[in-house]
Amino acid sequence: MDSVILKTAIRFLLPLLLLASVFLFLRGHNEPGGGFVGGLLASGAIALYAMTHGAAAARQVVRVPPRILIGSGLLFALVSGVAPLFVGRPFLTGLWTTITTEGLGKLHIGTPLLFDLGVYCVVTGVTLVFVFSLLEE
């Protein structure tokens, strides 16, 4: 796509959109959002970059091959499912813990967040496989 405006704008938009996708991902636990839509937004941002700067440049921006993203996403999901087995709870039971940090206050995190991170990675990976293969046809 040969649009100077989009080409210039996407350089500034890309980090913003990626930040927004992380925001959506984290927001998802209690409010609308989550790994799926966060992943979609992230891959949408990278897709825009790929359309303006070419798939090869976009691959460099992502650094990780999409296939690895899919694999590691599934791994995160699997780990979050299997982890409770080691403390004698059924598969996929949510394990929660609270961490006190400087600056951010108390953080309530657990295995569902890890599961969601897995979803985020798989969605981004799958969408990028589509986008890159279509652009490279």
Add this chain to the structure above:
Amino acid sequence: MNAQAVVILPIALPLATMVMLLLSLKSVPAQKLIGVVGSTLLLLSAATLAWLVDRDGILVLQAGNWPAPFGITLVADRLSSIMVLLAGLMVFAVSVYSLASVNDSRVSFGFHPLIQLLLMGVCGAFLTGDLFNLYVWFEVMLIASFVLLTLGGERRQLEGAIKYVTLNLISSAVFLAAIGVIYAATGTLNMADLALKLRSFPDEGTVSVLSMLFLIAFGTKAAVFPLFFWLPASYHTPPVAVSAIFAGLLTKVGVYSLIRAFTLLFVTDLEFTHNLLLLIAGLTMVTGVLGAMAQNEVRRILSFHIVSQIGYMVMGLALFTPLALAGTVFYIIHHIVVKTNLFLIGGVVEQRFRTGRLDRIGGLYRSAPVLATVFFLSAMSLAGIPPLSGFFAKLTLIRGGLEAERYAIVVAALVVSLLTLFSMTKIWNEAFWKPAREDAVTNVSPRRRSRIGRACLYGPTILLASITVGIGVMAGPVMNASMATAEQLLDQNAYINAVLPDGPTGQVPAVSSERTSQ
């Protein structure tokens, strides 16, 4: 970790293997190694599960610690654990076989991760105790099978895949619609809870409609008459390792779901549902075997025989006596082993001659005596010649039929058996007995392959053939296991109590009872 954690292993292990495979997709040797190791682990975990279920009875796992019927329940009873064990055995045989038969380009395109994904779907479908979850596992399995079917992108593969995908999507749509209706009617999708609610469901018409919707959905997947046409149109096109695992497992997931639905859920109107099933069983047997007689290619003949044998499995379910159901279970055990093996052998034949057409091949009895022996054992077992596994499976079904005084289906089963023998003899005569054509393209003599390559091709076929013989010799223990499975299937209360230890929850919505009283 407790015993219940084992229930999740047949689902979690393929997923873990798939993750490892995805992360090492670029290296063909790593793919092969991880694929085989993963399949071996799955087989071991399935064996452990079967042993635990045999010792402790029905194992139930409430995923996420949400109590049934609110969460997703995984249930391993005898039938489930036997099916998972067979799935593990087949994927082990096929992944060893694939080392020498699937080319490197298919491997680096993701053959092994897809096989693991398929297995995750199959094992999930066998273990779930929730109807919607069953739908999800069906989809997991189907998506993997769509890709496996087209992997390599040959012209005839795509042609077969279009029919396969279309019909399977239609059946999924019917399945989903049925789930919607049953949820609207009863307010639950947990199978044990459903079984309780359907027992006292006031509106018999709704239950009949529901049972027919599920019959169409599962019947299409199981390839029963008249919904089987997608199967012979597609199973001969993909690589042999793929069609072998399809032949062994995919239709059996449909049969398993039929058994689950018509022993647990829809047992209130046996007069209607099970008589219809019996009719379908008879027609499936006969049309399948007649279709096979008209074919002239090894894998096409075998595909039609799958259809015909689905009929036998449905027959036992339709008769609905302990003995007949035990026959069904025995038949499934026998069929999965033998059918997969026949496809694997057909694959070796096709590799030698670059075709499976019977008029182009021959002389294998002389040039490949081991293959001939293995084929002979499996084919005779399929036809039901004593003392092989097929004989005892058919004997049990026919005794079940005689006991229930359903003579028509018994006659059909016997005639179809004879025709199966005819069909198997045809392959034997053409491929093995008659001398090879002089102009036949007898390429790739296995002698030129490496020793390891030959071991990978022949090892699994010899293993499966010896299991066939083993089931025949050890028919007593297998029969006992089948009888125990049948009795457990007919004892719905045991299943319900295992899933819902605190008794039923909620009541049938009042709306539907008002409707009937009007």
